[in-house]
Amino acid sequence: MPALSATLTSAFFDRDPRKVARALLGKLLVRKDGRSRLAGRIVETEAYLGADDAAAHSAAGKTARNSVLFGPPGIAYVYFIYGNHYCLNVSCLPDGVAGGVLFRALEPVAGVEQMAEARGIEIHGLEDLKNASLLRQISSGPGRMSEALGVTRERDNGKNLTSPRSDLRIVDDGFRVRKIAVTPRIGITKAAADPLRFVVAGNPFVSGRRPIG
DNA sequence: TTATAGATTGCCT
């Protein structure tokens, strides 16, 4: 990791989820797992606004499940969906105001083989490490990237992502994305037309059939 | 107490 890397602070998340979702593109999501370090570059996010967003988990008010979204910024909100998958979000806006950003896809950067193993994908040698379609299966989708990084509700929900000692953090290593595309969000039925999904244009690790841009 | 939909994925045809 370059010398000028910095963990994002709570101030970064203390603003409109649309701004946070856009600004997160190109940052690194880093997991410290014992002696190993797993990292992926964020290439796809979705903004979930508070009270005015029918598709947001916070839309119906505060419950035990979604309380993190109503708390201070920079906290991990992890939920279990369809009986199969975990999805990772980060809370935005000040304590008392709901809002968050869903992480949807990563480009694997470090610990690629361990992430593949967590996904049940076999990687054998340099040949596979260059196999784009194989690498794509590791973390191109919210459930996939959570599995690759070992994210679960039990382990990570409520975790402060802005603490330097956290085993799950978001790091700015100076990388800047070239172009950002904005589209409607994926897999929702309410407020489905709103352009609140942000992707790195042309990046092959974005979820879905083909790259955007 | 029972039913249903859900911020998904992988396997089937």
Place this chain on the structure above:
DNA sequence: GGCAATCTATAAT
């Protein structure tokens, strides 16, 4: 392209 897997929250009995 269709659909099952399988947990959770919430709505409907």
